[in-house]
Amino acid sequence: MSCFAVTGGKKLSGEVTIQGAKNSVLPILAATLLSRGQCVLENCPRLRDVMASIQILQSLGCRTWWQGNALSVDTTYISGAVIPDTLMREMRSSAIFLGAMLARCGEAELSYPGGCELGPRPIDLHLGGLRQLGADIEEEGGRLRCKSAKLRGCDIALSLPSVGATENLMLAACGAEGTTRILHAAREPEIVELQAFLRLCGAEVSGAGSDCVVIRGGKPLHGCSHRVRADRIVTATYLCGAAAAGGEVFLRQARADDLTAVVTVLREAGCEIRKDAAGIFCGRKGKLRAVSTVRTAPYPGFPTDAQSVLMAALLCGEGTTVFEENIFENRYRHVSELCRMGGDIRVLGRVAVVNGVRHLHGAAVESTDLRGGAALCVAGLSAEGRTQVGGIHHIQRGYADLPGDLRALGADVVQEDE
Numbered sequence: 001m002s003c004f005a006v007t008g009g010k011k012l013s014g015e016v017t018i019q020g021a022k023n024s025v026l027p028i029l030a031a032t033l034l035s036r037g038q039c040v041l042e043n044c045p046r047l048r049d050v051m052a053s054i055q056i057l058q059s060l061g062c063r064t065w066w067q068g069n070a071l072s073v074d075t076t077y078i079s080g081a082v083i084p085d086t087l088m089r090e091m092r093s094s095a096i097f098l099g100a101m102l103a104r105c106g107e108a109e110l111s112y113p114g115g116c117e118l119g120p121r122p123i124d125l126h127l128g129g130l131r132q133l134g135a136d137i138e139e140e141g142g143r144l145r146c147k148s149a150k151l152r153g154c155d156i157a158l159s160l161p162s163v164g165a166t167e168n169l170m171l172a173a174c175g176a177e178g179t180t181r182i183l184h185a186a187r188e189p190e191i192v193e194l195q196a197f198l199r200l201c202g203a204e205v206s207g208a209g210s211d212c213v214v215i216r217g218g219k220p221l222h223g224c225s226h227r228v229r230a231d232r233i234v235t236a237t238y239l240c241g242a243a244a245a246g247g248e249v250f251l252r253q254a255r256a257d258d259l260t261a262v263v264t265v266l267r268e269a270g271c272e273i274r275k276d277a278a279g280i281f282c283g284r285k286g287k288l289r290a291v292s293t294v295r296t297a298p299y300p301g302f303p304t305d306a307q308s309v310l311m312a313a314l315l316c317g318e319g320t321t322v323f324e325e326n327i328f329e330n331r332y333r334h335v336s337e338l339c340r341m342g343g344d345i346r347v348l349g350r351v352a353v354v355n356g357v358r359h360l361h362g363a364a365v366e367s368t369d370l371r372g373g374a375a376l377c378v379a380g381l382s383a384e385g386r387t388q389v390g391g392i393h394h395i396q397r398g399y400a401d402l403p404g405d406l407r408a409l410g411a412d413v414v415q416e417d418e
């Protein structure tokens with residue numbers, strides 16, 4: 001089995017360009033279905049989830065091709081509205097195709113995405129909103145069959161600000177007649193980027209970044225060219241890497257304005273962080289310190305996706321840090337693996353208490369999910385000796401080249417294939 005081998009204990013020094021954002025590009029790939037034409041996505045990361053989305057688009061009859069890091073998608077012709085089971089299983093966020101397919105074809109059939117490593121992953125808010133827009137949805141034997149003779153705009157109040165539901169409903173609403181208002185919408189930067197993409201295609205969308213997104217639907221959309229912005233969670237991972245190992249790094253293209261909550265915590269922990277137009281500089285010379293309670297929350301709160309990498313960085317921080325995970329039920333699966341490396345962490349329900357230790361030691365550990373796997377690599381940077389991180393297919397869902405990026409930052413990380 002392949003693994004990432006991290007030889008720790010070296011201070012970081014170097015710079016790397018941050019890849020395009022996975023969570024931006026996935027809904028945008030679904031959104032390409034709305035335009036009858038060619039869309040070009042520059043700075044598109046080559047990730048397993050992106051490749052799975054490309055396969056879904058191809059299975060629907062779209063043409064796709066790469067030129068360097070630019071992905072072109074031609075959605076002029078579509079031959080079907082059914083996503084095969086095997087492709088749905090490849091990528092859990094594929095439910096995002098529902099809204100776009102309904103808007104474009106008036107029907108969609110796919111299997112229910114079900115649970116994932118983070119616990120149950122319901123899509124009731126997606127389905128409830130689509131029904132309000134006029135979709136007729138049948139759930140049978142794990143398949144969803146959706147039809148809509150005509151989607152009509154309306155007010156949809158989400159009971160919680162789900163990122164995926166907000167995106168799905170924005171896409172469906174582009175194909176609905178009249179005005180849709182999504183209330184209590186998610187405010188993540190990826191929603192703002194989806195709005196920017198839709199506007200480039202000719203859609204009338206406003207309000208993204210606030211808790212009310214307004215879509216005036218029914219306009220014919222056309223292709224466009226869009227540059228995918230830098231991935232804020234990959235940025236957070238490398239910031240935490242520098243916090244864990246010490247040294248100085250520069251993250252080119254990184255955007256600090258997307259990461260205020262993470263930057264605030266890392267400064268409290270003793271890191272020096274400066275931003276300029278080209279990216280973010282992060283350095284740590286003194287000791288790393290524990291921080292006040294870290295509570296994950298919807299944007300602009302502390303991102304759940306950065307909880308594990310921050311925890312990995314703080315394992316050797318002086319003092320005790322309390323984490324409270326408020327978004328997903330099962331998001332501490334990296335904890336037992338971090339403890340195998342010498343971490344002192346106790347979990348009680350949604351709370352994890354991290355007592356800083358003097359040293360971590362290398363060990364053979366296993367990734368159980370994407371960000372948990374990245375956290376094991378971050379911990380490996382500050383551990384004495386060699387850490388072998390298995391289950392790298394999880395990490396590759398979200399990081400185009402984690403070992404290469406960390407090497408550019410001066411770390412000793414290689415992929416070993418057996």
Ligand code: UD1
Pocket residue numbers: 022023024026093120121122123124125126127160161162163164165186190304305327328329
């Ligand atoms: C997106 C991100 C993921 C991130 C998460 C929270 C993508 C591809 N993934 O996931 O990396 O961790 O936002 O920032 O962008 N919920 C329901 N019913 C629903 C939908 C969600 O109960 O219909 C619950 C979920 O179980 C979860 C919470 O709402 O507890 C937040 O989920 P949501 O914001 O929808 O996350 P995703 O869009 O799945």
